[in-house]
Amino acid sequence: METTPTYSEPADAPAGDGQAPTDETNGPEEPAQPEEQGGDGQELDADALRAELKAVRAEAAKYRTKARETAEALKAARSPEEFQAVADRATELETELHRERLARRYHLPDALAVRIAGADKDAREADAKALAELFHSKVGGMGRGGLDPSATPAPSDPGELAASIPRARR
Numbered sequence: 001m002e003t004t005p006t007y008s009e010p011a012d013a014p015a016g017d018g019q020a021p022t023d024e025t026n027g028p029e030e031p032a033q034p035e036e037q038g039g040d041g042q043e044l045d046a047d048a049l050r051a052e053l054k055a056v057r058a059e060a061a062k063y064r065t066k067a068r069e070t071a072e073a074l075k076a077a078r079s080p081e082e083f084q085a086v087a088d089r090a091t092e093l094e095t096e097l098h099r100e101r102l103a104r105r106y107h108l109p110d111a112l113a114v115r116i117a118g119a120d121k122d123a124r125e126a127d128a129k130a131l132a133e134l135f136h137s138k139v140g141g142m143g144r145g146g147l148d149p150s151a152t153p154a155p156s157d158p159g160e161l162a163a164s165i166p167r168a169r170r
Helices: 046-076 080-105 121-136 158-164
Strands: none
Touching: 080 121
């Protein structure tokens, strides 16, 4: 709607009967308000409608994107049996990794690492300790080197070697 400037008289001029309205009724400081809805419905606030339309379109785009992502996730979804198989395999791999770590911690060979048994981590650790004690214990005077360190060394002199050989008397 178009606003028309109003004429106001100076404050010292007397008011007349055929004069324009003054600042008190509809002056230049008060712009005319657009009608909310005119007679044919076309006088709505266009900026407010544009902003609302933009917001609704953004919300619709968000829902379309979410629906697309959900559809893709459903395509990749597995059955409960497949999920259980994957979970069992993960548990098996975690147990195997724990056995390997225990074998390295207690200096056990790979052949003994697979023999570490137990239902939980504490039981496997106790079994690994027991295996390590058995494997690393020294029984008797014989070591794993093949020679007995307590034995008397053989003489290296040929005469002494010949004298140490028992002679049979016939």
